[in-house]
Amino acid sequence: MNPNFLEFEQPIAELEAKIEELRLVGDDNQLNISEEIERLQEKSTKLTEQIFSNLTAWQVSQLSRHPQRPYTLDYIRLIFSDFDEIHGDRHFADDAAIVGGIARLEGQPVMIIGHQKGRDVKEKVRRNFGMPRPEGYRKALRLMQMAERFKLPILTFIDTPGAYPGVDAEERGQSEAIAFNLAVMSRLQTPIISTVIGEGGSGGALAIGVCDELMMLQYSTYSVISPEGCASILWKSAERAADAAAAMGITAERLQELGFVDALIDEPLGGAHRSPERMADNIRQALGQSLARLQALDTEVLLEQRYQRLMRFGAPEAA
Amino acid sequence: MSSWLTKIVPSIMRSERKDRRTNVPEGLWRKCPKCDSVLYRPELEKHLNVCPKCDHHMRLSARKRLTVFLDADSTQEIAAELEPTDRLKFKDSKKYKDRLAAAQKETQEKDALVVMQGTLNGLPVVACAFEFNFMGGSMGAIVGERFVRAANLALEKQIPFVCFAASGGARMQEALFSLMQMAKTSAALEKLKQAGVPFISVMTDPVFGGVSASLAMLGDLNIAEPNALIGFAGPRVIEQTVREKLPEGFQRSEFLLEHGALDMIVHRHELRAKIGGILRKLTHAPELATEEFLSKETNEETTEALPEPPKDF
Numbered sequence: 164m165n166p167n168f169l170e171f172e173q174p175i176a177e178l179e180a181k182i183e184e185l186r187l188v189g190d191d192n193q194l195n196i197s198e199e200i201e202r203l204q205e206k207s208t209k210l211t212e213q214i215f216s217n218l219t220a221w222q223v224s225q226l227s228r229h230p231q232r233p234y235t236l237d238y239i240r241l242i243f244s245d246f247d248e249i250h251g252d253r254h255f256a257d258d259a260a261i262v263g264g265i266a267r268l269e270g271q272p273v274m275i276i277g278h279q280k281g282r283d284v285k286e287k288v289r290r291n292f293g294m295p296r297p298e299g300y301r302k303a304l305r306l307m308q309m310a311e312r313f314k315l316p317i318l319t320f321i322d323t324p325g326a327y328p329g330v331d332a333e334e335r336g337q338s339e340a341i342a343f344n345l346a347v348m349s350r351l352q353t354p355i356i357s358t359v360i361g362e363g364g365s366g367g368a369l370a371i372g373v374c375d376e377l378m379m380l381q382y383s384t385y386s387v388i389s390p391e392g393c394a395s396i397l398w399k400s401a402e403r404a405a406d407a408a409a410a411m412g413i414t415a416e417r418l419q420e421l422g423f424v425d426a427l428i429d430e431p432l433g434g435a436h437r438s439p440e441r442m443a444d445n446i447r448q449a450l451g452q453s454l455a456r457l458q459a460l461d462t463e464v465l466l467e468q469r470y471q472r473l474m475r476f477g478a479p480e481a482a
Numbered sequence: 483m484s485s486w487l488t489k490i491v492p493s494i495m496r497s498e499r500k501d502r503r504t505n506v507p508e509g510l511w512r513k514c515p516k517c518d519s520v521l522y523r524p525e526l527e528k529h530l531n532v533c534p535k536c537d538h539h540m541r542l543s544a545r546k547r548l549t550v551f552l553d554a555d556s557t558q559e560i561a562a563e564l565e566p567t568d569r570l571k572f573k574d575s576k577k578y579k580d581r582l583a584a585a586q587k588e589t590q591e592k593d594a595l596v597v598m599q600g601t602l603n604g605l606p607v608v609a610c611a612f613e614f615n616f617m618g619g620s621m622g623a624i625v626g627e628r629f630v631r632a633a634n635l636a637l638e639k640q641i642p643f644v645c646f647a648a649s650g651g652a653r654m655q656e657a658l659f660s661l662m663q664m665a666k667t668s669a670a671l672e673k674l675k676q677a678g679v680p681f682i683s684v685m686t687d688p689v690f691g692g693v694s695a696s697l698a699m700l701g702d703l704n705i706a707e708p709n710a711l712i713g714f715a716g717p718r719v720i721e722q723t724v725r726e727k728l729p730e731g732f733q734r735s736e737f738l739l740e741h742g743a744l745d746m747i748v749h750r751h752e753l754r755a756k757i758g759g760i761l762r763k764l765t766h767a768p769e770l771a772t773e774e775f776l777s778k779e780t781n782e783e784t785t786e787a788l789p790e791p792p793k794d795f
Contacts, residue, residue, distance in 0.1 A: 326695075326715075327723075328714070328719045329720060329723060329724055330720060330724060330728065330729065330732070332715075333713050333714060333732070333733060334741050336699075336741070336743045337695070337713075337714035337715070338695040338698070338699045338712075338713065338714040338743075339699040339743055341664075341695040341696070341714070342664075342668060342694075342696045342697070342698075342699040343699070343700070345664055345665050345669070345695075345696055346668040346669065346700055347672070348665075349665065349668060349669035349672050350669075350676070365652075365661060366652075366664060366691070366695045366714075369662075369664055370695075372665075373665045373668075373669075385661075386657060386658065386661070387652045387653075387654060387656075387658060387660050387661040388654055393654050396654065397575065397654060397655075398574055398575060399575075406574075407574070410570070411657040411658075412570055412657055412658070413657070413658075418658060421569075421658065423658055423662070470669055470673075473665050473669045474630065474666060474669075474670075476623070476626075476659060476662035476663070476665075476666055477623025477627060477656070477659040477660075477662060477666070478623070478627055479567075479623075479624075479627060
């Protein structure tokens with residue numbers, strides 16, 4: 164099995180392997196082979212389109228955690244210029260599971276905050292698999308308050324399995340750190356745009372996700388608990404994760420239907436990792452549009468809209 | 483447990499062993515899960531479910547909690563008309579709709595939060611309490627909405643807001659609707675904070691997940707009852723993650739106080755007087771004479787002789 168492809172993508176992987184083989188023997192009979200390669204590539208694209216036109220919630224969930232999916236720092240590099248990373252919560256430590264700093268978006272200064280996962284084993288451990296501790300949330304808060312002081316819009320990138328469930332995190336007040344961010348973000352006097360780029364894992368995601376506009380990449384997810392966690396509690400078996408994923412409605416598409424998502428950002432065929440550059444272009448465009456909408460508003464209107472947006476969630480429907 | 487008693491009170495014993503369903507309605511006797519003392523139920527209730535022998539705080543229903551906290555005959559329920567709906571048509575091994583119906587039948591509540599307006603030693607307040615027996619006190623859309631309405635009422639009338647939390651966290655069956663209640667309730671509390679309206683959060687056993695990581699930790703004062711389990715992640719999840727044994731007393735009130743997450747730990751019998759005194763100071767209300775502080779429920783001495791518990795309980 165090709166590790167770069169998920170299980171449901173294996174038919175595509177097989178085709179791609181065939182294409183690769185042909186390329187290697189490509190020297191003799193060049194003409195015929197390149198025609199054959201072209202034909203197979205077309206077939207591969209068609210197959211990918213077909214498979215991706217009808218993904219289950221569980222398949223989307225796997226894509227959202229794809230090992231090659233671009234992470235926050237990848238997008239910072241591809242979308243922004245002049246990024247200065249800012250470290251630490253000024254109290255305890257610098258949590259590498261959350262990165263942040265100031266940069267420019269098409270020339271305009273902005274504050275960026277995002278979860279960060281690691282690519283190789285060492286980096287994964289250093290980034291704690293993208294699971295922040297309280298100091299991560301407190302660093303985020305510090306940067307957000309700084310953004311408010313200097314009138315910088317805040318752009319957050321969400322990609323976490325959740326807040327870290329560990330003894331040290333509990334000792335330092337994981338709950339309080341998350342709760343405090345939720346409260347303060349609801350009234351920060353600067354636009355906040357949150358983009359879910361991978362996994363939106365529960366309170367650990369929301370703690371940098373209270374916003375004026377929520378954007379989600381096509382194959383990202385956002386949920387109150389991981390499908391595995393939900394399945395092991397409600398179905399008494401983590402094996403039923405696919406059922407849990409479907410029942411909770413965690414995909415960008417479903418969440419847009421339910422009224423949580425303001426903009427859904429299309430991914431390249433096969434997912435963001437197939438072409439991070441094109442993905443970044445799409446995000447840049449969406450961020451620019453969203454920012455233009457929000458910066459046209461008076462701060463008072465902005466804050467009232469943000470508050471009313473939150474109040475709408477789950478409010479009893481008017482009779 | 484193979485005596486005549488098994489036949490009379492089997493449900494109590496089973497539920498205590500598994501630490502579920504604490505409010506078993508029948509049966510005259512109940513064993514304290516901490517010290518194993520056999521307790522006469524009416525006596526235990528008079529002590530607000532605090533073991534008279536070892537002071538262990540057992541769970542208390544939301545309605546009882548608010549009734550004993552607020553002045554008698556001062557209470558008016560808020561937002562009781564709101565009922566939960568199953569927006570996602572959620573179904574696991576059971577339908578969410580059926581789980582709701584079962585919880586409503588068991589607790590006689592429509593959802594897991596009860597809100598009341600009333601007075602506390604004459605001081606007008608809004609108070610709410612989580613009903614743990616309603617799906618583990620989990621926070622869904624109606625819990626969030628009721629909480630926000632309670633906060634808004636306190637804001638509108640400029641009177642203090644008190645919340646007694648007891649919750650396992652977010653309600654999975656409402657998925658993202660449930661998660662967003664964390665942001666919604668926190669935003670409402672932030673309005674109170676900006677307006678200088680006091681919010682007191684009282685954490686009772688247990689408070690976890692989405693409730694702990696939002697409204698419960700946002701009090702001007704965060705108070706807990708003794709020995710309550712409070713945390714973000716549940717102990718089992720943490721144990722599986724870190725693969726080591728958790729320290730003694732981990733996530734108990736006393737642990738949180740030591741680590742700076744709580745302002746104080748207050749015995750259930752003293753909550754009314756303590757919170758009354760705090761709120762009077764924060765709102766610049768005049769001091770009360772000492773005898774008025776004492777709550778009616780806790781000051782009564784038992785006069786009648788208690789019956790003897792059965793021997794082999």
